[in-house]
Amino acid sequence: MGQLGYLAGLVLLVPSGDLLDRRRLIVLHLVLVATGLTITAASPTAWVAFSGLAIAGVFAVVVQTTVAYATSLSAPSERGRNLEIVTSDVVIGILGGRILAGFLADVWGWRIIYIVLAILAAILALLALRLLPQDVPAEPIRYGQLIRAFMSLFIQPAFLSRGLIAFFLFASFGAPWSGMALPLAGPPWHLSETQIGLFSIAGLAGALGAARAGRWADTGHTRRVTGIALLILLASWLAIGQLTWSLLLLVLGVILLDFAVQAVHVSNQHILTTTFSARASTTVGAYMVFYSLGSAVGAASTTALYDTTGWMGSSFLGAAFAAGGLVIWALSSRTANPASTSIRNRTAICTGAISTLVLKRR
Numbered sequence: 001m002g003q004l005g006y007l008a009g010l011v012l013l014v015p016s017g018d019l020l021d022r023r024r025l026i027v028l029h030l031v032l033v034a035t036g037l038t039i040t041a042a043s044p045t046a047w048v049a050f051s052g053l054a055i056a057g058v059f060a061v062v063v064q065t066t067v068a069y070a071t072s073l074s075a076p077s078e079r080g081r082n083l084e085i086v087t088s089d090v091v092i093g094i095l096g097g098r099i100l101a102g103f104l105a106d107v108w109g110w111r112i113i114y115i116v117l118a119i120l121a122a123i124l125a126l127l128a129l130r131l132l133p134q135d136v137p138a139e140p141i142r143y144g145q146l147i148r149a150f151m152s153l154f155i156q157p158a159f160l161s162r163g164l165i166a167f168f169l170f171a172s173f174g175a176p177w178s179g180m181a182l183p184l185a186g187p188p189w190h191l192s193e194t195q196i197g198l199f200s201i202a203g204l205a206g207a208l209g210a211a212r213a214g215r216w217a218d219t220g221h222t223r224r225v226t227g228i229a230l231l232i233l234l235a236s237w238l239a240i241g242q243l244t245w246s247l248l249l250l251v252l253g254v255i256l257l258d259f260a261v262q263a264v265h266v267s268n269q270h271i272l273t274t275t276f277s278a279r280a281s282t283t284v285g286a287y288m289v290f291y292s293l294g295s296a297v298g299a300a301s302t303t304a305l306y307d308t309t310g311w312m313g314s315s316f317l318g319a320a321f322a323a324g325g326l327v328i329w330a331l332s333s334r335t336a337n338p339a340s341t342s343i344r345n346r347t348a349i350c351t352g353a354i355s356t357l358v359l360k361r362r
Contacts, residue, residue: 001050003296005057010292014064014285015146022069022135022281023128029062030125034118041114052114063090064288068281069135071273077218080270084214087266091207091258095200098177102197146282153286158275161332162268163287165226167294168325172233173261174298175318176240176254177203182303183243183311202251206258213263217270226267227329233260234322241315264325294321 017025036055043049067086074082101113153159180199184191216225239253268287276283298321302314 002053002057002060003292005054006060007289007292009058009061010064010285010288011147011150013058014061014068014288015150015279015282016143017065017068017281017285018146018279019141019143020136022065022072023132025065026062026069026132027125027129029059029065030121030128032059033062034121034125037114037118037121041111041118061285061288064284065281067269068273068284069132071269071277071280071284072135073133076274079274080214080217080266082214083217083269083273084212084266087269088207088262091262092204095203095207095258098200099197102193102195106192106194146279149279150282150286153276153283157332159272159283159286161328162272163290164328165230165264165325165332166268166287166290167297168321168328169230169233169261169264170291170294171298171301172237172318172321172325173257174295175302175314175321176257178299179302179306179311179314180240180243180250182306188244189247199251199254202254203258206255206260207262209255209259213266214270216263217267222267222271223333226264227326227333229260229263229267230322230326230329232256233264234319234326236260237315237319237322240318241312243311243315 013025013029033056036052036057036059039052039055040049041052043052067083067090070082070086071079097117100116104112104116154163181193181196183189184196184199213225213229216222233256236253236256239249240257242249242253269284272283272287273280298318302317305313305317
C-alpha cells in the first residue's frame with residue numbers, strides 16, 4: 001500500500017513543484033505524512049493501517065520535491081555536490097530507519113515505529129517552515145501542461161535510458177534488503193530483528209563511500225562513473241550470495257552494493273536535472289517512477305523466489321537485475337559515442353565553412 005501510494009504521489013504531486021512554492025509543498029507534505037503515520041499507529045484494524053500507509057506513501061514524495069528544490073537553488077557548477085548531499089541523506093535515512101525500526105519493534109512492538117516517525121515528520125515540517133527560503137517557479141504553467149510534460153518524458157531516449165538504468169538499479173538494491181531477513185532469521189544464524197537491522201550500518205558505510213559521486217558529476221564524468229558503479233553492483237552479488245555461510249562476505253557485499261547504488265543514483269539525477277533543468281520537479285518525479293517500480297519488483301520477486309530456490313536463487317536474480325542495468329548503460333553509451341559525435345561536429349564545421357565560401361563568392 002505504501003509503494004502504491006508513493007507511485008501515485010510521484011505522478012500526481014511531484015510535478016506540482018514546477019507550479020507552486022516548493023517550500024510550502026514540503027511543509028504540507030510532511031504534515032500529511034505525519035497524519036498517515038499516526039493513523040497507522042492508532043489503527044484498530046488492518047484496513048485502517050493500510051489506509052494510513054497509503055496516505056503516508058502518497059506524501060512521502062516530499063523527498064523528491066526536496067531533491068528538485070535543492071537543484072533549483074544550486075548553481076550549475078555545484079548541482080552535483082548538492083544532489084550528492086541530499087541523496088546521501090536520503091539513503092542514510094532509509095538505512096538508518098531500518099536499524100531504528102528493528103530495535104523499536106523488538107523492544108516495544110510495531111506501533112511505536114510509526115509514532116516515532118510521525119513525530120519526526122512533524123518536527124521536520126516546523127523546521128522547513130522556519131528555515132527554508134521560498135522557491136516560486138519563474139514561468140507560469142498549468143497543471144495539465146505539467147502532467148503532459150511528465151508523460152512525454154517517457155518517450156525521450158536521454159530520459160528513458162537513465163530511467164531504465166534506475167529500474168534495474170533499484171530492483172537489485174531492493175532484493176537483498178527485502179530478502180535477506182529470511183535466511184538471517186533462519187538456520188544457521190537465527191538472528192533477531194535488531195541484529196538483522198544492524199546490517200544497515202554496512203549499507204551506510206557504502207553510501208557514504210560514494211560521497212564524491214556528485215563532484216565527479218560536476219567535472220563531467222557521469223557516464224564513466226555510472227559504468228564503473230554498475231560493474232561494482234554486479235560484483236557485490238558474488239559476496240552477498242555467500243550469506244548462508246559467511247556474514248563477513250555479506251557485509252562486504254552490502255557495502256559495495258550501497259556504494260554502487262548511490263554513485264549511479266546521483267549521476268542519473270545530475271544528468272537529468274541538467275538536461276531538463278526548466279522542469280526539475282517533473283523530471284525528478286518521472287525518474288523516480290522507475291525507482292519505485294524497480295524497488296517493488298526487486299522486493300516482491302526476491303522473496304517469492306526464495307520460497308522455491310533459497311538464497312542462491314535470490315542472489316542470481318539480484319545479479320541479473322544489475323546486469324540488466326549494465327546492458328542498458330552499454331547500449332546508451334554506444335548511442336552517445338563521443339567518436340560519432342566528434343565526426344558529426346567536424347562534418348557540421350566543414351559544411352558551414354563551405355557554405356560561407358560559397359556565399360562570399362556570390
